[in-house]
Amino acid sequence: MTVHDPRRTVLVTGAAGFIGRHLVEHLADRGQPVIGVDLRPRPAGAAGRHVVADLRTTDIRPLLDGVSAVVHLAALPGVRPSWDRFDDYVESNVIVTRRLLEAGVQTGLRRLVIASSSSVYGNQRDGAMNEDQPPAPISPYAVTKLAAEHLALAYAARPASVLTSVALRFFTVYGPRQRPDMLISRIISAVRDGREIRVFGDGSQRRDFVFVKDAVRAVAAAVDAPGPSRVCNVGTGEQISVTGIIDLISELMGRPANVRVEPHRAGDVVSTRADVTRTAEALGFRASVSLREGLRAHIDAVRSESMPVGA
Numbered sequence: 429m430t431v432h433d434p435r436r437t438v439l440v441t442g443a444a445g446f447i448g449r450h451l452v453e454h455l456a457d458r459g460q461p462v463i464g465v466d467l468r469p470r471p472a473g474a475a476g477r478h479v480v481a482d483l484r485t486t487d488i489r490p491l492l493d494g495v496s497a498v499v500h501l502a503a504l505p506g507v508r509p510s511w512d513r514f515d516d517y518v519e520s521n522v523i524v525t526r527r528l529l530e531a532g533v534q535t536g537l538r539r540l541v542i543a544s545s546s547s548v549y550g551n552q553r554d555g556a557m558n559e560d561q562p563p564a565p566i567s568p569y570a571v572t573k574l575a576a577e578h579l580a581l582a583y584a585a586r587p588a589s590v591l592t593s594v595a596l597r598f599f600t601v602y603g604p605r606q607r608p609d610m611l612i613s614r615i616i617s618a619v620r621d622g623r624e625i626r627v628f629g630d631g632s633q634r635r636d637f638v639f640v641k642d643a644v645r646a647v648a649a650a651v652d653a654p655g656p657s658r659v660c661n662v663g664t665g666e667q668i669s670v671t672g673i674i675d676l677i678s679e680l681m682g683r684p685a686n687v688r689v690e691p692h693r694a695g696d697v698v699s700t701r702a703d704v705t706r707t708a709e710a711l712g713f714r715a716s717v718s719l720r721e722g723l724r725a726h727i728d729a730v731r732s733e734s735m736p737v738g739a
């Protein structure tokens with residue numbers, strides 16, 4: 429038995445964002461009724477209903493009418509700018525999550541899938557990051573993501589609660605339409621245009637990069653999964669350094685990369701790599717797209733975006 433009835437509607441917050449757009453597409457492709465909500469307008473070609481609303485202020489209850497699961501992606505997502513805008517991060521990432529949970533309690537919501545982040549682990553000892561390790565966030569952003577994750581679990585644990593929460597700790601997600609502030613988008617457009625890539629630190633920091641179509645499969649699995657509330661990593665179990673990925677993209681694009689070294693940025697963790705065991709067991713999910721394959725898709729998307737109309 430699944431907690432979520434596949435004939436019923438899934439509400440996706442942050443539906444006009446990078447991961448949200450892919451998720452709405454994926455859910456609609458499997459025949460799922462979807463409602464998207466975002467500050468931003470409906471993306472071109474998006475399926476289902478789309479509501480433009482600010483979750484900081486809008487009455488959320490009417491949005492939950494007939495909805496059996498919510499995927500909460502809406503947030504302020506960047507690590508490095510979070511030192512300067514903490515109030516905004518708290519409001520968008522923590523207060524909004526609480527507003528959503530309160531509305532969920534009032535409407536009898538049964539399943540919340542919330543986007544958490546690998547950044548909540550901070551700098552752990554070497555080795556894969558495992559959900560049982562104590563989180564140790566080192567950026568204000570990560571503090572807000574951990575708070576939101578804990579709130580979702582706390583509401584689900586209230587006596588007589590019908591809600592179960594699955595917090596997905598996404599590792600660094602990439603692919604077509606990735607946010608322009610993120611490393612891989614920046615490398616691809618800089619290599620294409622012959623511009624410099626700014627590397628924060630010596631480039632030895634390592635990331636577990638997960639392709640967006642894999643990430644949204646994990647979200648769909650978490651919507652469907654029976655069982656209790658839990659925290660699950662969404663990564664590949666592999667990692668590559670910033671220097672390594674610059675070289676790989678340059679090789680795949682057949683063009684040189686020009687690097688400018690800048691100081692290490694506060695809040696940036698040294699290394700991320702997911703332990704994928706729990707997610708495989710609990711959700712039946714494993715990433716399947718190789719880094720080369722995913723990068724080719726991302727590069728193709730950036731190239732086609734930049735094609736002049738009629739070309």
Ligand code: NAD
Pocket residue numbers: 441442443444445446447448465466467468481482483484500501502503504505520524543544545546573597598599600601602607
């Ligand atoms: P994104 O910025 O592309 O998407 C977030 C969307 O949320 C945006 O479209 C934005 O308009 C919307 N939003 C923000 N505040 C809102 C509000 N008050 N009301 C309505 N809509 C609002 O970010 P993304 O990269 O797609 O990330 C999605 C989620 O996944 C975020 O919660 C982020 O913290 C988390 N995450 C992302 C990554 C990654 O690598 N991209 C990794 C870990 C976690």
Ligand code: UGA
Pocket residue numbers: 505506507544545546547548598599600601609610611612614626627628629633635670693696697700
């Ligand atoms: C990303 C997302 O932005 C966060 O929302 C998410 O929570 C986090 O992944 C996660 O894994 O949980 P980040 O890993 O910082 O954060 O992703 P990128 O912006 O792609 O940066 C990757 C690495 O490249 C970082 O070490 C960063 O310092 C470096 N970088 C980034 C540069 O050297 N230059 C740049 O121009 C951009």
